[in-house]
Amino acid sequence: MTGLFDTKQKNQQPGTFNPIALLxxxxxxxxxxxxxxxxxxxxxxxxxxxxxxxxxxxxxSIAFSLLIKEKSLPPMTVKLVLAGAxxxxxxxxxxxxxxxxxxxxxxxxxxxxxxxxxxxxxxFMILVFLCYFLVFGNFLFEQSLIDLVFTLxxxxxxxxxxxxxxxxxxxxxxxxxxxxxxxxxxxxxxxLPFTLLLFxxxxxxxxxxxxxxxxxxxxxxxxxxxxxxxxxxxxxAQSTLPAFQVEFPNHDMPPQxxxxxxxxxxxxxxxxxFYSGNPSSQFAREEPMTGPGILQNIIIVPHxxxxxxxxxxxxxxxxxxxxxxxxxxxxxxxxRSYFQYTVLSRPDYTEKTELTQSMKxxxxxxxxxxxxxxxxxxxxxxxxxxxxxxxxxxxxxxKSSGFIYTLRPGLMDERNPFEDFLFIHxxxxxxxxxxxxxxxxxxxxxxxxxxxxxQGGQYNSVGGYLQVRQADAHAWTEVWLQDQGWIRVDPTAxxxxxxxxxxxxxxxxxxxxxxxxxxxKEGAIQNALNESxxxxxxxxxxxxxxxxxxxxxxxxxxxxxxxxxxFLKSLGFGNVKRTELFLTVIIIVLLFFFIFSxxxxxxxxxxxxxxxxxxEFCSRLEKRGIKRMRWEGxxxxxxxxxxxxxxxxxxxxxxxxxxxKLRYGGEPITKTRLKELKRLSRxx
Amino acid sequence: MTMNASYFQDQGKTETSLTGPGYVLMFILIxxxxxxxxxxxxxxxxxxxxxxxxxxxxxxxxxNNLKGLEVLNIQSYPVxxxxxxxxxxxxxxxxxxxRIAVYAVINDGYAPLSAEDFSxxxxxxxxxxVTGKIxxxxxxxxxxxxxxxxxxxxxxxxxxxxxxxxxxxxWYIVYPKPSGNMSWPEPEIHEDDDSEGFYSRGGxxxxxxxPYRPGESQHHVDWKAVARGRPMSIKEFTGGGSMQQWFDWxxxxxxxxxxxxxxxxxxxxxxxxxxxxxxxxxxxxxxxPDLSPGHVTKCLETLALYNFKTR
Numbered sequence: 001m002t003g004l005f006d007t008k009q010k011n012q013q014p015g016t017f018n019p020i021a022l023l024x025x026x027x028x029x030x031x032x033x034x035x036x037x038x039x040x041x042x043x044x045x046x047x048x049x050x051x052x053x054x055x056x057x058x059x060x061s062i063a064f065s066l067l068i069k070e071k072s073l074p075p076m077t078v079k080l081v082l083a084g085a086x087x088x089x090x091x092x093x094x095x096x097x098x099x100x101x102x103x104x105x106x107x108x109x110x111x112x113x114x115x116x117x118x119x120x121x122x123x124f125m126i127l128v129f130l131c132y133f134l135v136f137g138n139f140l141f142e143q144s145l146i147d148l149v150f151t152l153x154x155x156x157x158x159x160x161x162x163x164x165x166x167x168x169x170x171x172x173x174x175x176x177x178x179x180x181x182x183x184x185x186x187x188x189x190x191x192l193p194f195t196l197l198l199f200x201x202x203x204x205x206x207x208x209x210x211x212x213x214x215x216x217x218x219x220x221x222x223x224x225x226x227x228x229x230x231x232x233x234x235x236x237a238q239s240t241l242p243a244f245q246v247e248f249p250n251h252d253m254p255p256q257x258x259x260x261x262x263x264x265x266x267x268x269x270x271x272x273x274f275y276s277g278n279p280s281s282q283f284a285r286e287e288p289m290t291g292p293g294i295l296q297n298i299i300i301v302p303h304x305x306x307x308x309x310x311x312x313x314x315x316x317x318x319x320x321x322x323x324x325x326x327x328x329x330x331x332x333x334x335x336r337s338y339f340q341y342t343v344l345s346r347p348d349y350t351e352k353t354e355l356t357q358s359m360k361x362x363x364x365x366x367x368x369x370x371x372x373x374x375x376x377x378x379x380x381x382x383x384x385x386x387x388x389x390x391x392x393x394x395x396x397x398x399k400s401s402g403f404i405y406t407l408r409p410g411l412m413d414e415r416n417p418f419e420d421f422l423f424i425h426x427x428x429x430x431x432x433x434x435x436x437x438x439x440x441x442x443x444x445x446x447x448x449x450x451x452x453x454x455q456g457g458q459y460n461s462v463g464g465y466l467q468v469r470q471a472d473a474h475a476w477t478e479v480w481l482q483d484q485g486w487i488r489v490d491p492t493a494x495x496x497x498x499x500x501x502x503x504x505x506x507x508x509x510x511x512x513x514x515x516x517x518x519x520x521k522e523g524a525i526q527n528a529l530n531e532s533x534x535x536x537x538x539x540x541x542x543x544x545x546x547x548x549x550x551x552x553x554x555x556x557x558x559x560x561x562x563x564x565x566x567f568l569k570s571l572g573f574g575n576v577k578r579t580e581l582f583l584t585v586i587i588i589v590l591l592f593f594f595i596f597s598x599x600x601x602x603x604x605x606x607x608x609x610x611x612x613x614x615x616e617f618c619s620r621l622e623k624r625g626i627k628r629m630r631w632e633g634x635x636x637x638x639x640x641x642x643x644x645x646x647x648x649x650x651x652x653x654x655x656x657x658x659x660x661k662l663r664y665g666g667e668p669i670t671k672t673r674l675k676e677l678k679r680l681s682r683x684x
Numbered sequence: 685m686t687m688n689a690s691y692f693q694d695q696g697k698t699e700t701s702l703t704g705p706g707y708v709l710m711f712i713l714i715x716x717x718x719x720x721x722x723x724x725x726x727x728x729x730x731x732x733x734x735x736x737x738x739x740x741x742x743x744x745x746x747x748n749n750l751k752g753l754e755v756l757n758i759q760s761y762p763v764x765x766x767x768x769x770x771x772x773x774x775x776x777x778x779x780x781x782x783r784i785a786v787y788a789v790i791n792d793g794y795a796p797l798s799a800e801d802f803s804x805x806x807x808x809x810x811x812x813x814v815t816g817k818i819x820x821x822x823x824x825x826x827x828x829x830x831x832x833x834x835x836x837x838x839x840x841x842x843x844x845x846x847x848x849x850x851x852x853x854x855w856y857i858v859y860p861k862p863s864g865n866m867s868w869p870e871p872e873i874h875e876d877d878d879s880e881g882f883y884s885r886g887g888x889x890x891x892x893x894x895p896y897r898p899g900e901s902q903h904h905v906d907w908k909a910v911a912r913g914r915p916m917s918i919k920e921f922t923g924g925g926s927m928q929q930w931f932d933w934x935x936x937x938x939x940x941x942x943x944x945x946x947x948x949x950x951x952x953x954x955x956x957x958x959x960x961x962x963x964x965x966x967x968x969x970x971x972x973p974d975l976s977p978g979h980v981t982k983c984l985e986t987l988a989l990y991n992f993k994t995r
Contacts, residue, residue: 019787019802023838122705126705132709135731139727140728155735159841166838167784167785187742194741205721336723556730
């Protein structure tokens with residue numbers, strides 16, 4: 001094996017034994033390292049500024065070609081200048097050094113810089129560890145199953161790099177890739193039980209070790225906002241990211257039109273947007289309602305907010321949530337990891353509560369500059385005798401005035417979007433309808449509020465759960481009717497019943513066909529619902545894949561303190577304290593480690609069968625008081641043993657004779673001969 | 685095939701410890717764990733625990749990588765001070781597992797470890813042996829002990845190193861460095877010396893014939909007899925006086941001890957190359973003239989050990 005670098009000048013202090021710095025670096029392991037770096041950095045490329053990726057690629061490939069050609073690496077000044085340029089680049093990009101994105105970018109740039117000073121094994125291994133850390137850093141952004149698969153493959157590659165570094169070239173031929181990979185895979189197989197043990201038993205906490213600012217984390221995910229402004233839902237409607245998944249353990253899948261998942265109530269408006277304000281506890285929690293209950297197990301995708309969602313209208317809440325007015329509940333801490341909660345809802349609720357005075361004032365308030373809305377609302381009020389009738393009139397208004405439900409409503413007048421929508425444009429998405437309707441109701445003197453959440457979702461028949469995506473985000477309205485309480489009214493359903501009856505997909509395909517209300521909708525819906533064979537296959541693959549992801553979320557992603565407790569309970573260890581659990585983990589892992597170590601050692605110590613027989617022979621003689629000296633050869637020992645044990649002289653002589661013949665005479669060692677040896681030594 | 689007692693020697697205790705990079709990875713693992721707890725990120729936990737497990741498995745693999753290895757057949761070759769001492773040794777694997785990337789290091793701990801002390805990496809296949817060589821520079825003459833060879837390995841991941849000191853208790857002699865440019869001292873005349881193997885001048889009395897001993901000077905071989913197909917034999921003469929070549933401490937000039945020894949060494953080597961018979965006289969030692977094979981070695985060893993204090 002040729003060493004790449006001259007390590008002669010790297011002498012060490014006398015008395016220290018630290019040989020690793022002196023070992024050579026095989027040239028082809030540099031190629032493995034380069035590949036590992038490309039994989040580790042490449043996976044980050046989509047979210048890293050493009051210049052950083054290109055810069056690190058250029059620096060890395062220059063260093064790589066110099067290393068391969070065994071030319072001298074760039075001098076210190078060049079490296080310092082490059083490092084300074086990287087620091088300036090990072091500061092210009094992010095203005096600060098703290099934070100997840102900056103951290104990853106720093107690692108990317110400095111790993112390629114480090115490549116330029118790859119001289120000893122220590123440098124090599126530091127680079128390998130940087131690769132590990134970059135791959136690990138990937139989980140701060142994405143946590144899907146695909147990412148885990150990628151990470152595993154990357155970890156295998158990086159570990160193979162380390163193994164390649166340490167594998168010497170045999171006298172004949174090269175180090176085979178297949179050999180390195182096989183060995184790596186075997187090592188990974190052995191790590192599996194330890195990894196699983198640690199994963200399931202390592203005590204989980206609910207609170208972080210220290211608090212960090214959300215901005216630093218950069219976890220602000222697209223999704224829900226507690227301000228409803230015309231335009232922000234149609235943005236969401238284009239996002240296919242999952243929001244949450246729901247299982248109905250004691251109930252069939254409810255019909256699509258019931259699938260209203262409540263998220264937040266928006267009471268306040270300034271005429272341009274609706275917002276929740278500060279949902280203080282001054283409003284009493286509304287009374288529990290009657291009606292059949294539907295239990296839901298919901299797994300929520302982390303969104304770094306406190307939102308929790310449940311089918312309209314939740315009545316029994318998970319224990320760690322904070323309930324506020326309008327049957328809305330929030331998690332105590334921002335949701336930073338996947339987790340599962342159970343909630344009970346009553347879809348056919350009737351609410352028997354009084355509207356408090358303060359709530360009434362708030363839910364009737366609207367800006368007075370909305371004169372057209374005020375006129376229309378007051379007109380309806382004067383024409384009708386009851387609130388129910390007013391709602392009916394509004395329904396007629398929306399159905400008959402040529403309103404169009406569309407993802408691309410165009411821009412409304414910024415200062416007065418709702419009047420622009422209601423009286424001029426008449427093209428809108430759910431937030432336009434919900435907001436416009438709520439303002440009209442308030443103008444007509446009916447308390448109204450906007451509810452935002454999700455509606456619909458896709459039922460996965462393979463896994464038996466409902467997949468709700470960001471695109472299913474929806475806004476609707478609740479009005480207060482005397483003797484009925486808060487009643488859900490969804491004006492979008494008047495304009496586009498398909499949106500609520502089917503799914504967004506169907507209504508989207510209608511929209512894309514340019515269907516106008518009143519034309520032949522039935523045929524179009526049938527068309528949209530009919531699937532070709534390819535669509536069916538596609539759906540089959542997609543459902544299965546989604547289901548795997550879902551199970552992954554259920555079993556692994558949302559594994560937390562509570563699930564850990566349940567898991568331990570199912571194993572028969574209820575009420576384990578954290579410290580106890582911690583000690584148990586250590587003990588179990590150590591135990592496992594020692595058992596494993598024993599077997600591995602035994603495997604490594606598998607000796608020569610011939611020597612094994614001889615050792616057995618010696619130990620039998622030792623029991624009879626004849627101990628072989630360490631320096632004693634078999635023939636010498638034989639002579640001594642024969643003298644000390646003349647009765648067994650024949651066996652001893654036969655055994656030793658055969659042993660010497662096999663061991664030193666070059667005769668083939670066969671099974672029958674080994675058996676013969678065993679038989680002879682047994683006779684002692 | 686000869687019997688070799690060290691076949692049954694047990695190996696010394698192996699010692700496994702973290703390497704420098706191993707410590708670095710340990711800190712990285714702790715950082716990863718803190719990160720995973722803080723973000724309560726299950727994927728991060730998996731990665732962190734995977735690497736932890738890798739760390740543990742690497743420990744076991746490295747620890748077992750010297751199991752069943754023994755150092756045998758240590759041979760050193762003659763060396764003069766200032767040259768490199770060459771060792772060869774056999775690494776024998778008596779287990780049925782492969783031992784990969786094993787290095788042998790000879791370093792007594794008095795000198796800093798350097799790349800020259802290493803031999804390897806060796807791949808020792810199951811139940812087989814490989815031969816390794818180590819050369820170490822030897823500046824001084826004398827007799828030295830080779831207390832141990834350290835076997836070590838960082839295979840497979842370089843996170844841990846395992847080492848094992850194999851006691852070998854072998855000494856080697858470094859001959860003095862030949863130097864000096866004085867000419868040979870005059871041969872001495874010995875009247876009544878009847879020792880064998882001297883050579884004489886002039887036509888003296890023929891005594892008889894004895895068989896030729898390998899390594900002897902061929903001056904007095906009875907070539908005529910050889911030509912007739914007889915075995916090589918030596919014609920022996922005797923006479924009233926004979927000349928003997930002696931290399932004496934006192935004839936080596938007024939030089940200092942080391943320089944005298946170097947001069948004597950040079951003479952000895954020259955005489956050996958030319959096939960001359962010679963004797964060596966040092967204060968307290970006298971080696972009579974001889975032509976037997978061990979003679980030169982004996983002279984060189986005497987010179988090497990003259991006034992030498994073992995460490």
